[in-house]
Amino acid sequence: MSLPKRVVLVGPMGAGKSTIGRMLAKELGYRFLDSDRIIEERCGANIPWIFDVEGEDGFRQRETAMLDELTGEQGTVLATGGGAVMRPENHPLLKKNSVVVYLKTSIEQQVERTRKDRNRPLLQNDDPEAVLRRLFDIRDPLYTKLADIVMYTDRKSPRLVVRQLVNRI
Ligand code: S3P
Structure with missing residues (x-):
């Protein structure tokens, strides 16, 4: 069995993309990348600041540029932001050379x-649950459309999710 060039994690806020991604990378001997953290480092500001000053659209532009840049990174596990699937032009960037895990x-x-x-x-509003539902x-x-693997994470420890993923990748 040969390992994929990169593993891309997608899913909503609170899915565990960063926690599981870091552990999975370690297990596979891959480098862990987190697109939100790299955007923050490059920008020298955190995500709330970027949303405040540039709006969600400004953040999405930075996100697309980052995903584009990271398509060339092999031997990596990439955790994406929950909204990375919202722009259709991001879809080929997420799929390129990768196994996508939802x-x-x-x-x-x-x-x-x-x-x-x-x-x-x-989620900084009166009803974050309604936002998450929407x-x-x-x-x-x-x-679901983008995923090569759909992995349920409810009532599972990150360690168990990683073990199950390693068996399926
Ligand atoms: C977002 C998810 C966040 C971050 C930004 C927008 C979204 O990432 O990219 O706040 O639209 O769902 P996480 O999924 O890592 O929280």
Whole structure:
């Protein structure tokens, strides 16, 4: 069996993309990349600041440029932001040379895992659960369409998810 050139993790906020991605990379002997963190490093500012100053559209432009740049990175596990699937032009960038894994997670778990999080501008409102539901309805078909592997993460430890992924990749 030969390993894919890169593994790309997609899924909603609170799916565990960063936690699982880091552990999976270690297990495969790959480098871990997190597109949101690289955008923040390059920009010298955090995501709430980028949303504030440049709007969501400004952030999405940076995200597309970053995904484009990272298509060339091999031997990597890439954690993407939850909205990376929203722009159709991102789809070939996510798929190129990669196995795409959708970390599928219930709304309840997403709510639980993003509670009190100040770094996610889309959830800074009175009803983050309603936002997560709305985003799920729009994005779940896109994650599913792009995915080579759909992996459920509810009621599983990150360690178990990684073990199951290693067996399927
Ligand atoms: C977003 C998800 C975030 C981040 C930004 C927008 C989204 O990433 O990219 O706040 O649109 O769902 P995580 O999925 O890593 O939280």
